Amino acid sequence: MYKRSKLKNGLRIITKPIKQAQSVSLGIWINTGGRYEADSQKGISHYLEHLLFKGSKKYSCRSIKESIEGVGGSLNAFTSEELTCYLVKIPSRYQSAAFDILSDMVINPSLNQEDIDKERTVILEELKMYRDLPQSYVYELLDELLWPDQPLGTPIIGTVESINSINRNTLKDYQAGHYTPGNIVVSAAGSVSHDLLVKKVSAKFSASKTAQLNKFIPVKESQNKPQLKIFHKETEQTHMALGFQALKRDHPLRHAQAILHIILGANMSSRLFNEVREKRGLAYEIGTGVKRYHDTGAFLVHAGIDNLKVEDCLGVIFQELGKIRKTLVAKDEFKRAKEFLLGQLSLALEDTMEYMLWMGESVACLDKAYTLEQITKEIKKVSMQDVRRVASEIFDNQKINLALICPPAQSQQNIYAKLNLG
Numbered sequence: 001m002y003k004r005s006k007l008k009n010g011l012r013i014i015t016k017p018i019k020q021a022q023s024v025s026l027g028i029w030i031n032t033g034g035r036y037e038a039d040s041q042k043g044i045s046h047y048l049e050h051l052l053f054k055g056s057k058k059y060s061c062r063s064i065k066e067s068i069e070g071v072g073g074s075l076n077a078f079t080s081e082e083l084t085c086y087l088v089k090i091p092s093r094y095q096s097a098a099f100d101i102l103s104d105m106v107i108n109p110s111l112n113q114e115d116i117d118k119e120r121t122v123i124l125e126e127l128k129m130y131r132d133l134p135q136s137y138v139y140e141l142l143d144e145l146l147w148p149d150q151p152l153g154t155p156i157i158g159t160v161e162s163i164n165s166i167n168r169n170t171l172k173d174y175q176a177g178h179y180t181p182g183n184i185v186v187s188a189a190g191s192v193s194h195d196l197l198v199k200k201v202s203a204k205f206s207a208s209k210t211a212q213l214n215k216f217i218p219v220k221e222s223q224n225k226p227q228l229k230i231f232h233k234e235t236e237q238t239h240m241a242l243g244f245q246a247l248k249r250d251h252p253l254r255h256a257q258a259i260l261h262i263i264l265g266a267n268m269s270s271r272l273f274n275e276v277r278e279k280r281g282l283a284y285e286i287g288t289g290v291k292r293y294h295d296t297g298a299f300l301v302h303a304g305i306d307n308l309k310v311e312d313c314l315g316v317i318f319q320e321l322g323k324i325r326k327t328l329v330a331k332d333e334f335k336r337a338k339e340f341l342l343g344q345l346s347l348a349l350e351d352t353m354e355y356m357l358w359m360g361e362s363v364a365c366l367d368k369a370y371t372l373e374q375i376t377k378e379i380k381k382v383s384m385q386d387v388r389r390v391a392s393e394i395f396d397n398q399k400i401n402l403a404l405i406c407p408p409a410q411s412q413q414n415i416y417a418k419l420n421l422g
Contacts, residue, residue: 001371002014002369004363007201007202009205009206010182013187015187016188017194021191023091023190024098024189025089025188025356026088026090026098026102026187026192027186027187029085029185029363030106031183032183035293036151036215043155043156044166044171046079046158047119047163047166049084051109051171052077052086053065054109054119056109058104058108067101073088074088074089075102081293082216082293082365083364087353088101088102089352095191095192096200099201103201103205107208124163127163130155134405137405138241138403139241141229141241142241142402142403152219152293152296181209189355189356216294219295219296223398223399224398226402227401228415230410231405232410233405237284238304238305238405239406240402241300242300242302242402243298243301243401243402244394244395245297245298247394248295249365256383257394258290260387260390260391261289262340263337265288266288272286273287280312282305282312283306283309283313288300303317307407321391321421325394328384395421396421397420400419
């Protein structure tokens with residue numbers, strides 16, 4: 001079972017002791033990300049994440065890395081639309097030092113002007129890298145279709161203009177205003193003592209005063225016709241991202257949506273893999289994905305398609321999406337998908353890092369922590385009718401969003417005519 005505590009200033013702590021583990025995975029989560037930024041500061045969460053590795057009050061940039069990696073540990077961070085997380089996995093005997101480093105990065109970042117200037121250049125190069133990778137950039141185009149003129153529809157990394165406008169004062173103000181106790185969760189899994197970690201967290205963070213919880217602008221969804229965006233580029237294959245607005249993070253049918261994802265495109269047994277790649281050879285890469293946020297979500301289909309077979313491939317994809325919203329899946333297919341979901345979850349939670357990420361995200365976003373047994377019971381209750389219900393709700397002809405990166409020869413008119421689920 002998990003152990004949970006909450007400091008008087010609102011900071012939450014959750015641990016999963018695993019006796020046989022030799023490691024501890026530790027994360028400090030902040031409820032902030034791309035959704036929480038003003039247009040003029042787009043990318044500031046990601047920018048700040050980079051800068052926290054440049055040094056803190058107690059640790060230099062070099063000592064941060066060497067103190068963790070020098071004992072066999074790994075240190076990383078990520079910024080998403082709704083969360084920023086700083087994480088470490090380390091042999092259990094070094095966990096105290098690891099927490100001290102991670103917490104000092106979060107509380108007392110140096111934010112030196114020289115580092116800010118150098119990292120600005122690094123981030124601008126990172127932005128260029130994503131733009132040069134069509135399999136990455138196509139998702140940015142899709143987000144613009146799904147959530148136009150909204151934070152979710154703009155890239156987490158920001159724009160050239162916004163990155164260049166961010167300065168030391170805005171970074172300091174953002175860190176002080178958003179990295180507050182009520183917005184922070186500390187999660188740990190492995191060979192960890194909950195009581196000892198609570199003492200360490202309290203010693204580090206108790207002086208921080210409670211502040212207002214971070215807020216974002218709720219999403220607006222009013223799509224009433226199919227949308228297509230084509231970015232012309234001389235590529236050897238067409239990169240496709242197809243998206244539908246889908247279920248929010250805690251929707252009652254979220255597990256049915258996960259099973260729908262598995263049936264359609266999560267593995268080599270899936271329908272799209274078999275129909276598009278195995279039977280017809282129309283694409284090398286084909287699959288589905290799910291995004292879940294506080295108040296919305298997205299169901300995605302992605303593919304790398306032969307430039308001469310785009311229309312044929314889209315026809316097969318829409319045929320399969322139309323089929324599953326109308327017809328119940330077969331019992332054996334449904335059973336395999338459900339067992340795949342349960343099996344993948346069980347295998348992932350053998351790793352202390354995966355456990356830490358699972359717990360931390362759930363508490364940070366929902367203030368809940370589900371056990372594997374609870375999730376298993378919920379998944380087992382999902383019916384074939386639930387899967388069809390989700391498919392019929394998500395796959396709507398009026399809510400198709402398709403982004404393509406392809407050579408100029410591709411006809412927009414012909415592609416738009418294919419946007420039909422039947």
